[in-house]
Amino acid sequence: MLKTTKVTGFAVLFSSLSISQNAFAHSPIKGIGFLFNGILHPFFIPSHVLVILALGFYIGQQTGQQTEQQAGQQKPQKHIVPVIPVLFFLGTMIVTFTFIAFYPQVTQFLGQKVTYNSSMVLLVFAILTGLLTLSTLRLAPAVLSLLCILLAVALGLDSQAEDLSGSAKVIALVGNVVGSYLMLLYAMALSETLSVKKWQQITIRILTSWISAGAFMVLALKLSQ
Amino acid sequence: MAIGIKNFLFCVFLFLVFFSPLLHADVVKPALVEIIVNKKGDVTIEIRASIEALLTGINGRYKNTKDAPNSAEYDRLRQMSSEALLPEFKKFESTFLAKIQLQDDAHHPVALTIDKVKIPERGYTKIPRISIITLHGKISLDVQNLRWYYPLSFGDHAVRLKQVDLAKNKFHWSQWQWLRNDKFSEPLSLGEVVARKPLLETVKNYIELGFKHILPKGTDHILFILGLFLFSTAWKPLVSQITMFTIAHTITLGLAMNGILDLPERIVQPLIALSIVYVGVENIFNRGLQKSRLILVFAFGLLHGVGFASMLADFGMPEGAFATALISFNIGVELGQLAILTGAFLLLGIWFGKRSWYKPLVVYPASAFIALLAFYWFLERLDLGLV
Numbered sequence: 001m002l003k004t005t006k007v008t009g010f011a012v013l014f015s016s017l018s019i020s021q022n023a024f025a026h027s028p029i030k031g032i033g034f035l036f037n038g039i040l041h042p043f044f045i046p047s048h049v050l051v052i053l054a055l056g057f058y059i060g061q062q063t064g065q066q067t068e069q070q071a072g073q074q075k076p077q078k079h080i081v082p083v084i085p086v087l088f089f090l091g092t093m094i095v096t097f098t099f100i101a102f103y104p105q106v107t108q109f110l111g112q113k114v115t116y117n118s119s120m121v122l123l124v125f126a127i128l129t130g131l132l133t134l135s136t137l138r139l140a141p142a143v144l145s146l147l148c149i150l151l152a153v154a155l156g157l158d159s160q161a162e163d164l165s166g167s168a169k170v171i172a173l174v175g176n177v178v179g180s181y182l183m184l185l186y187a188m189a190l191s192e193t194l195s196v197k198k199w200q201q202i203t204i205r206i207l208t209s210w211i212s213a214g215a216f217m218v219l220a221l222k223l224s225q
Numbered sequence: 226m227a228i229g230i231k232n233f234l235f236c237v238f239l240f241l242v243f244f245s246p247l248l249h250a251d252v253v254k255p256a257l258v259e260i261i262v263n264k265k266g267d268v269t270i271e272i273r274a275s276i277e278a279l280l281t282g283i284n285g286r287y288k289n290t291k292d293a294p295n296s297a298e299y300d301r302l303r304q305m306s307s308e309a310l311l312p313e314f315k316k317f318e319s320t321f322l323a324k325i326q327l328q329d330d331a332h333h334p335v336a337l338t339i340d341k342v343k344i345p346e347r348g349y350t351k352i353p354r355i356s357i358i359t360l361h362g363k364i365s366l367d368v369q370n371l372r373w374y375y376p377l378s379f380g381d382h383a384v385r386l387k388q389v390d391l392a393k394n395k396f397h398w399s400q401w402q403w404l405r406n407d408k409f410s411e412p413l414s415l416g417e418v419v420a421r422k423p424l425l426e427t428v429k430n431y432i433e434l435g436f437k438h439i440l441p442k443g444t445d446h447i448l449f450i451l452g453l454f455l456f457s458t459a460w461k462p463l464v465s466q467i468t469m470f471t472i473a474h475t476i477t478l479g480l481a482m483n484g485i486l487d488l489p490e491r492i493v494q495p496l497i498a499l500s501i502v503y504v505g506v507e508n509i510f511n512r513g514l515q516k517s518r519l520i521l522v523f524a525f526g527l528l529h530g531v532g533f534a535s536m537l538a539d540f541g542m543p544e545g546a547f548a549t550a551l552i553s554f555n556i557g558v559e560l561g562q563l564a565i566l567t568g569a570f571l572l573l574g575i576w577f578g579k580r581s582w583y584k585p586l587v588v589y590p591a592s593a594f595i596a597l598l599a600f601y602w603f604l605e606r607l608d609l610g611l612v
Contacts, residue, residue: 189576
């Protein structure tokens with residue numbers, strides 16, 4: 001039974017990742033405006049969803065162990081909570097606005113050179129972050145900060161809203177930042193909530209292992225092509 | 226070639242012999258009826274028809290009026306001058322009025338009188354003489370639709386309704402309805418210009434207007450309400466602030482709509498933006514709910530009320546239902562605010578409200594974003610060319 005569930009999970013992950021690359025590019029729902037479309041955008045791109053969820057699960061896992069930490073098992077990691085995700089958020093915002101909205105020429109240049117790679121980078125990040133959660137390995141705050149910034153850059157470069165321009169583009173990108181950030185917070189909150197009991201912690205680790213495995217398979221497929 | 230010309234002339238001859246009656250064929254044209262209703266409920270009906278045909282009962286079913294049994298009478302009337310024909314019609318007036326009918330929503334007939342009959346001078350008698358019969362009536366402004374009946378015995382006809390608001394120079398024409406089945410017309414709506422909207426419809430329209438003014442159109446009001454929400458996760462500060470805001474904007478909305486308060490937009494709009502900046506900034510340096518915050522929220526509510534009034538004035542208020550519309554609009558605004566608070570609670574409060582990182586990760590970034598955006602609006606609304 002467990003085996004069947006795992007196989008199904010892998011199949012869903014693998015197929016969603018396979019079709020993810022710009023498949024649902026930049027207008028998930030018509031008629032709801034650029035802001036709301038921007039907010040929904042990261043939720044409609046499976047590779048973005050997986051990367052953000054993996055990061056959120058990891059940060060939540062680290063901060064959510066407070067119950068056990070309070071029992072004296074581990075030193076609290078509270079200090080990473082406010083800093084890292086905000087850096088993530090700011091990184092996304094800075095990258096998105098600076099390179100995509102305000103400097104279209106630079107965007108075009110980077111887009112031609114980096115767009116494809118940025119999706120590959122996202123997959124690498126998904127694998128790494130998933131493995132971090134799986135192993136419950138702790139990173140030094142500085143390393144985690146760097147990981148968050150790089151991930152934000154990769155997400156930004158993969159969210160260029162090529163079919164929009166002017167204020168519509170800016171509004172959609174603001175929405176994109178808000179959507180990505182909200183998703184990260186939801187993942188963090190869920191991971192924190194599911195960190196009290198042993199089976200809850202295992203659930204999160206299983207989820208992130210699926211993320212890593214799915215991303216790894218798609219990456220292998222891409223590299224083989 | 227010669228044979229050809231002969232054949233052609235023969236054909237012309239045959240045509241003249243056998244089809245010459247058709248050259249004199251005289252068909253009664255359908256009547257055109259225009260019903261004009263103004264904002265005072267005055268109804269004017271102009272009927273363009275052949276009075277001779279009405280008097281003799283000859284209508285469009287005859288391809289040639291000469292086929293009608295009383296065609297001689299018809300021809301006699303057509304030879305008459307307008308002065309001579311008018312008394313003939315006078316004798317027919319009561320029959321005419323008894324046969325036509327204008328009905329309101331409740332199928333009650335509208336009392337009609339003949340105001341004027343204009344018969345043109347006798348001209349070329351081979352085409353019908355079109356006279357204009359003008360009728361007059363009065364209806365209540367609560368009537369939403371009218372239906373018109375014109376008997377088939379008077380002939381086919383087309384009818385349309387024109388609504389007039391001379392004070393506002395507003396007009397509305399319905400589509401023409403072509404009637405040839407001896408039945409009432411389809412309802413002719415008075416709702417576009419003339420009719421007073423039913424109370425429930427006014428309530429519904431203005432609640433919807435108030436709601437839409439907040440959600441999704443009122444981005445500045447959305448951010449202000451979100452700013453209040455982010456101030457505290459506890460219910461008491463939120464309820465206190467929202468109550469203050471609501472009381473304040475209700476006061477100024479009422480005063481402004483009654484013409485008692487009149488502040489220029491170029492002052493109000495930048496101040497509204499500035500109020501949002503303040504709420505955002507204060508959320509970051511929040512030291513708990515204090516009286517000064519409530520007083521400021523009340524003051525900001527006064528400003529927002531003037532903004533609501535300006536928007537409502539653009540939309541216009543219904544005659545005779547001013548208070549209803551104002552209250553309904555305000556209810557719509559409150560519902561919009563509640564929807565934002567519910568959405569914020571479902572999206573943020575319920576998930577993150579109790580987290581240790583709620584303030585640094587949710588309240589501070591969101592409040593900073595609100596303040597920055599509102600500051601941009603402030604500069605933009607100053608209209609100094611800064612942005």
